[in-house]
Amino acid sequence: MNTQDTIPMSGFAMPQSAASPLKPLGLGLLVAIAYFIGVPLLFGGNGYVLNVTTTMAVVSFISFGVWLTFAIGRINLAQAGFALIGSYVTAILVSRFGVSFWLCLPLSGLVAAIIGGLIGWPVLRLKGVYFAMITLCITEACRLTALSFPAVTRGAQGIVDLPLPGELSLFGLTLIPAFEKGARLPFFYLAGSLLMLGLWFMWLLDTSRVGAVFRSLRQNEDLAVSLGINIAKYRVVAFMVSCFYAGVGGAFFAALQQNVYPTSFQVIDSVYFMVYCFVGGLEFVIGPLVGALVMMVSFELLHELQRYQTVIFSGLMILCILLMPNGILSVLKARAARAKEASDA
């Protein structure tokens, strides 16, 4: 069905998204309208729904990074570790040095990306299972680093009582007013903006030449080398972009929760970021968003089952993989293809 998996060359010639039946721009607009207008109109007064949507938006933002490393053929389980780095960078800069959150947000991404580049350069030589295992260890190493240097990170106590983001002004002009205590909408809109920016950039990347090179790394690295592609450079770039997403997302959560602990992002979070990509479908840029939406909404719906929540949730997850091993969107795509065949005939 998917010829691009069997014919490596086509990855260079044809952007994968062109084959997708989901129109990217229209779809992006739909997501934006649903998020920025639909949710506040329908649930504006409902703090719980706003909280869940905010979390979902940023979690899918972080998952885009994992998706990108999937695109180069690496299973990235380090995402939670880099999100933790982002959280700590923001927490330390804001609490110790009083730096504005709006500066910390991109800075956290940058720091995570630089650390990711330094670690990624050697580690990205590993493939398959080895890469998955070493990145899992990196997540754990980040948690241990936070625990081991209490002078900087305050160890297990965590950094608490972070101030809310202040106002962002340029030449005396207020662009974003200071966040008020207890107000949920500012975070909601910030999360939505991050999500849309993240999605837009991923889409740009995926449809550009660089995106085609990334896919060629997954399909056949040796062939890519033979075409004169500096694969080491490209995969480090992909990994750094992924870490940037994690760092920015982590910084957002530090501000949202106003605290950071070494346990804020753990191995299980890395696994969930990966799950969201899978459940949505790895062939689609929007996959992580769909996956996060489906999984997080079902998790919240199971809330009433209390202590059985996680069991049933993970059971559902396994069932999802059993029934749709290639993701929800691939099922939709196959259905659309069948319908088209039927109408053609």
Add this chain to the structure above:
Amino acid sequence: MTQVLLNALVVGTTYALIALGITIIFSIMKVVNFAHGQLYMIGGFVVYYFNVVFGLPFWFGLLMSFVIVGALGIAMELFLFRPVMLRVKREEVTMLLAMGTAVFLESLALIVFGEKQRGVPPIATGIVELFGARLPTGRVVVIVVAALLIVALMLFIGYTKTGRALRAMAQDRDATALQGVNLKWLSAMGFGLGTGLAGLAGGLLVAIFAVHTGAGTAVSIKAFLMIMIGGAGVLSGAILGGFVLGVLESVGYALLPGSMTFLIIFLIVIGFLIVRPHGIMGKPWG
């Protein structure tokens, strides 16, 4: 120092059992069993229930930990991994499936077994003096049993018909099938053997350390470290990796504050993989 090295021997032998289990599964199925630590934890609880709750001998509990966790592994292979492996476009899905199973088993264990830390009464009393270091007899028993199990396993894999078939299957599935080996039966059995070893390791170590439902992830991470050090898919590498990690850990805990030890081990392993991406014994593998 002798004391530290003897401790390393205790953890090293049981770690080798864990690493062997994950290696068997990996080499025949090409699946990394992310649920290995959770199966280890269940093995510990099986022994606890048979020994403490039902009042049966420890050794019977240990046998049951192998049987029950092994059966669990066979069920996982039959009902989860096999159907998914037939249909997926990407091999990563099986890894995700193993992770989903890990979360499932852990949350199920939390409901069934509760949050409390569980241990069993000492399996042997007294202290043995070895090379000027003191070691509780219970730990000596654990070392001996684990070593015997490893030897038995190596003999089984090396010299029995089933063991040869398992090795053949790890090398070339199609050629093995052409020799008239029933691959379906064999892969279920191999999976069961691998998980059974995790259960045994958990059952053995519950005699020294207590077990709790959250122990799984840490054990899985240790198992990954071992097979990264030793080389994935190589049995001798798994044993070596188990001992290397045992030594690193024991020396680290003796010299450094708690969380530092594993941080440094992680750094060492990452550095080591730069030099030898396939572990000490591993073959180049992508």
